[in-house]
Amino acid sequence: MTKMDPMREKLHKIRMPERCSFGRGLIHTAACFAAGIVLGIISKWLDNLALDGEIWWHRWIEAVDLGNFFSDIAVWLLLALIIAAFSSSALRAAINVFIFLGGMCIAYHVYSIVFSGFNPSSYMMIWYGITLFSPILAVLCWYAKGTGIISILLDIGILAVFFLACFSIGIFYIDLKGILYLLVFCGAAAVLYKDFRQFMISLAIGIFLAFLMNPIWPYH
Secondary structure: OOOHHHHHHHHHHHOOOOOOOHHHHHHHHHHHHHHHHHHHHHHHHHHHOOOOOOOHHHHHHHHHOHHHHHHOOHHHHHHHHHHHHOOOOHHHHHHHHHHHHHHHHHHHHHHHHHHHOOOOHHHHHHHHHHHHHHHHHHHHHHHHOOOOHHHHHHHHHHHHHHHHHHEEEOOOOEEEOOHHHHHHHHHHHHHHOOOHHHHHHHHHHHHHHHHHHHHHOOOO
């Protein structure tokens, strides 16, 4: 028995990886990359879109503030969580999320240079940094769908992050950022949900943790 076996056994008790052929895994990763590229282009296109109140779908975009929504981190956190949680293994989760965010960043950056006529290098460095760090977070999100105390603690941390991303909070107030942010938070809750009692406990502790984390949250 190698030295890694005990650690692997402990990790498997939290969540057991699923069998996935190389070809199937490659298709999933390619789909994540393609989705990242498409959504990166859409995000930048919304940034550039000159809204016309005479066009009905422009009014809808303005009403829900879709352009700013896709420029915020909340929706990307949700998409990364979904990709990670439903990957076949922790390693595949890390790869898929990294490829997805990498595709999004590249598409957004290239679109900005080619079609917008400027290079948002300083802004993109933030997103490239998030992308480089994303595999670690993806592994944590994958294990959050498992069982046991470790997965519950991960649930709490993830719910706290989504609460901060979707709500504006202070010592005496909680303010929802918008209907789309409520959908993001509900989506994250649905991904993490296992049973009602455990979820309500995790949610309550997660909200409390969010208030503690709020002073250091960088995306106010």
